[in-house]
Amino acid sequence: MTDSSLRPRRRSRTAAASTAAGATEPAVLPGKATINDIARLTGVSKKTVSRVINDSPLVHPETREKILALMKQLGYTPDPQARGLAFRRSFLIGMVYDNPTAQYIVNMQYGALDALRDSGYELVVHPCDSTREDYIEAVRRFALQQKLHGVILIPRVSEDEQLAAALREIGVRYVRIASIPLDAASNMVVTHDRQAGTEAANYLESLGHRTVGLITGPRRYRSTIERGGGFVEGLAERGIELAPDYVYEGGYTFDSGVAGAEYLLAKSPRPTAIFACNDEMAAGVYKAAMRRGLSIPGDLSVVGYDDSPLASQLWPALTTIHLPIRDLGRRAAQMLLADERAPDEEGASASRNVTPHLVVRDSSQRPRT
Amino acid sequence: MTDSSLRPRRRSRTAAASTAAGATEPAVLPGKATINDIARLTGVSKKTVSRVINDSPLVHPETREKILALMKQLGYTPDPQARGLAFRRSFLIGMVYDNPTAQYIVNMQYGALDALRDSGYELVVHPCDSTREDYIEAVRRFALQQKLHGVILIPRVSEDEQLAAALREIGVRYVRIASIPLDAASNMVVTHDRQAGTEAANYLESLGHRTVGLITGPRRYRSTIERGGGFVEGLAERGIELAPDYVYEGGYTFDSGVAGAEYLLAKSPRPTAIFACNDEMAAGVYKAAMRRGLSIPGDLSVVGYDDSPLASQLWPALTTIHLPIRDLGRRAAQMLLADERAPDEEGASASRNVTPHLVVRDSSQRPRT
DNA sequence: CTGAAAGCGCTTACAG
DNA sequence: CTGAAAGCGCTTACAG
Known part of the structure; x- marks a missing residue:
């Protein structure tokens, strides 16, 4: 009987244990027992079972154990729809x-x-x-x-x-x-994207870059304000003024990264480094640089943001801000x-x-x- | 009153329309009416409302219209949990x-x-x-x-x-x-991946490629059997035997694409074209080719599979099989x-x-x- | 610590 | 075409 009581309940509201037929019939679905089955088989009210389900302390430890044991045996899980209702x-x-x-x-x-x-x-x-x-x-x-x-x-x-x-x-x-x-x-x-933007600025300045470009996301995005703002601030703190025309408003897309780089790389003096506010746009910068025959990092340093798988797939591997998404x-x-x-x-x-x-x-x- | 009856129902099971207070109280939540509210306000049983919900034809058109109108007015949506139960x-x-x-x-x-x-x-x-x-x-x-x-x-x-x-x-x-x-x-x-694999083979053969490499997914994947198998078949039909050592079993990942290309590009004779069973691996082929100073498509033609956004982002843009995911x-x-x-x-x-x-x-x- | 009653918002079977 | 009763599998009050 231990064996047969391991079988899942059928819909029947009367029979407690499986009938003898249970042994010959194909295995029935588990997880179909209800709170009523549990209550009946353990000889308590469904309210008590409900208390166990909801971890109420107001249940005698022995009763709780008995109920939990049966639940496990029957593979019972409360119906989220019924609970939800x-x-x-x-x-x-x-x-x-x-x-x-x-x-x-x-x-x-x-x-x-x-x-x-x-x-x-x-x-x-x-x-x-x-x-x-x-x-x-x-x-x-x-x-x-x-x-x-x-x-x-x-x-x-x-x-x-x-x-x-x-x-x-x-x-x-x-x-x-x-x-x-x-x-x-x-x-x-x-x-704290602002802080990370500043870190990118400090890093590039410390390498010796003085003419840098910035490709942001849409201006109305908070992340743009923070990443880009932090970057500009970081440069300013170290005495580098980022001219507005060295800032390109992208859309966090690959294509906008390409467009941003095309724009920035055409400027004179040409920036020696570009910070893109996400890796997708940084990948776009790679494409634009390749098209122009500029080598990375020889002619141009690039820093991205996100550290998505893309960053380590690019060649050369992308320096970027790691965001633990x-x-x-x-x-x-x-x-x-x-x-x-x-x-x-x-x-x-x-x-x-x-x-x-x-x-x-x-x-x-x-x-x- | 039209205005006030546009207001959502409160939980009250008695009041049909909003009370006068409705005008001064902040707007109450819409979408909170129940089938009972609809039934009471239209003067039918909830079963009839249920019939309307379930598109039963057994409802008098006029009754249906009346019910639908009220539902719309109250912003009523049947509760999926209750229905589900x-x-x-x-x-x-x-x-x-x-x-x-x-x-x-x-x-x-x-x-x-x-x-x-x-x-x-x-x-x-x-x-x-x-x-x-x-x-x-x-x-x-x-x-x-x-x-x-x-x-x-x-x-x-x-x-x-x-x-x-x-x-x-x-x-x-x-x-x-x-x-x-x-x-x-x-x-x-x-x-029908097999057919597409064959199309890739036909294309490369028609360009004049005779020494080609193949980077597959894991062998136990059906897609590998089909894409790779179709490719091999396609070549065979045109008289090109793809030697087993020109086939590399990848894992549909970027890194396995790199590894596959490293392997294939070291062979002699070096393949003039590589078919990768997805775009990620094709991107890996790009990286390996760049590392070796091989130009695409000058020294190596590459065909991918999926036509993911990546395909058009690569430089040069990737020839690939378009899969409408x-x-x-x-x-x-x-x-x-x-x-x-x-x-x-x-x-x-x-x-x-x-x-x-x-x-x-x-x-x-x-x-x- | 425990339970009987009523209810959540729907539907199914049944009757008309 | 329409409805009253019972039920889906749970929980909330309430009583003890």
Whole structure:
């Protein structure tokens, strides 16, 4: 009978154990037992089983053990839909993003999933087009209809105050990943991009570069303000004025990197180094340099930002700022889960801040004299 | 009152319309009305409302119109959790994959989401590690616990018969994306990779290449068998024997592309063209060629596979096989949805087959004589 | 520490 | 074409 009771429950509300037929019939689906089965077989009320499911301390240890043992035996897992209906929320985490690079999205997803593994929560992806007038309304409906437990907002939608406000209004928890604290600390994972931009500037200045170019993302992006701003500041602190016409506003795309480099490399004097605000654009700089017959790093030093796989694939390998994207995703998801597990576990708070750092590879060296 | 009845319902089970206070209170959440509210306000039973929700023809047109109008007015959407609980399944589609490139994953997701938009279904991502002994069990638990409406299986997990069997066993619908029909047509989106491999061979032969190299994916991957096999066949048909030592087994990664090219370019005679079974590896070939001072396409022609963004970013732009990944994702999701909408809509069947085709860019030309 | 009743927002079977 | 009853698998109040 031990054997047969290991078999999953059928729908039957009466028979407790499998019938003799269980041995001859093909194996039935596990994971189909319900709270009622558990209650009946252990001789307690479903409310007590519910208490065990929800880790209530108000259950006699022996009773708890007995219930847990049976759950394990039957492969029982509470139905998230039923729980959700009763709780008036779901066990889904939404990930909302506009149009970052594929690597960025995928790593962020992996990170979030790292944190959600075995938590009973699942990740629902929700790309959107923030240039559409109704995109906030769409996210709002999504969150509302799915009764999301929480939402992870990725740049650049994470920078949209109206989106955050809409989520607050409907009472949906969110975590914003951004380069400055735009919100309460408990809603933020902050990447100190400004500091990293300054580090890039210090590095290039220390190599001896005096004429440098900068390719930014769209000006309205916070990351552009921080990365680019930090870079300009860093140069200024060391006495180098970055002329406005040595700054090119790109779009974080490969093609805009090409265009930016074409522009900058045509200037006189020609910059001996270019800082691109992400690796995609840095890859574009490589292409433009090759076209012009300029060697990297001989004729031109290049520094990127992100340290995506692309960076080490380029030839020569790209010097870049390492941004731990997967970590960011993991932390954001952890914060969303932490709420209920340990409401005031402030220990994790310190780890909510991330400072990217420079990784020196082969695309940078002293300028030719 | 028109104005106030546009306001969303509160939880109240009694008050039909908003109270006078509605005008002064801050706007309440929309999308919170329930089937009971709709039924009460239109004076029908909830069952009739349910019929409208489920597009049953057994509703008087006038009644239906009245109900639909009120739904729209209140911004009512049926609660997927409640529906799911009653239906014994969810409105979630799972996407299961092992470890494709980021571009591949993201495009597939976009494609699936194209099809799911406004369908009431959401996409839950489930990457997994198919080298783990228990990965099938994990996918099975995922599908079972979430009561998934369906699962999209991406190469290489799509090629795993045991996974498919496990899903059939628990009665979860799935669509497999693969390069040959491994399953019933209704469960497959087939990409005819063999044909495309042959096209690459024909192209290179027609340019005049006689000594060519091949970098494949892992041998146990179906895509490798098809792409590589089609290539070898194509050459053979034109009288070119591809010696086994001119075939390198890569891993669909950039680094394995570098290694493969290092190996092939060291051979004597040196191949004048290399076909890499994906763009990532083709990019690796570029790097190896550059290191050796070989120019593309002058000294070496390169053909890739996928036509990912990378292909047009490389310099020179990569000649490659265009695989419409986003389309594949869209079709797979459509098939999952079609089941219930039009059970025997076989019209879409024809479009389940995709034949990738060659896109000639700048990385290939006649060999030097 | 435990449980009976009512409810979450839907649907299925059944009756008309 | 329409509806009253029971149920999906859980939880929240409430009572003890």
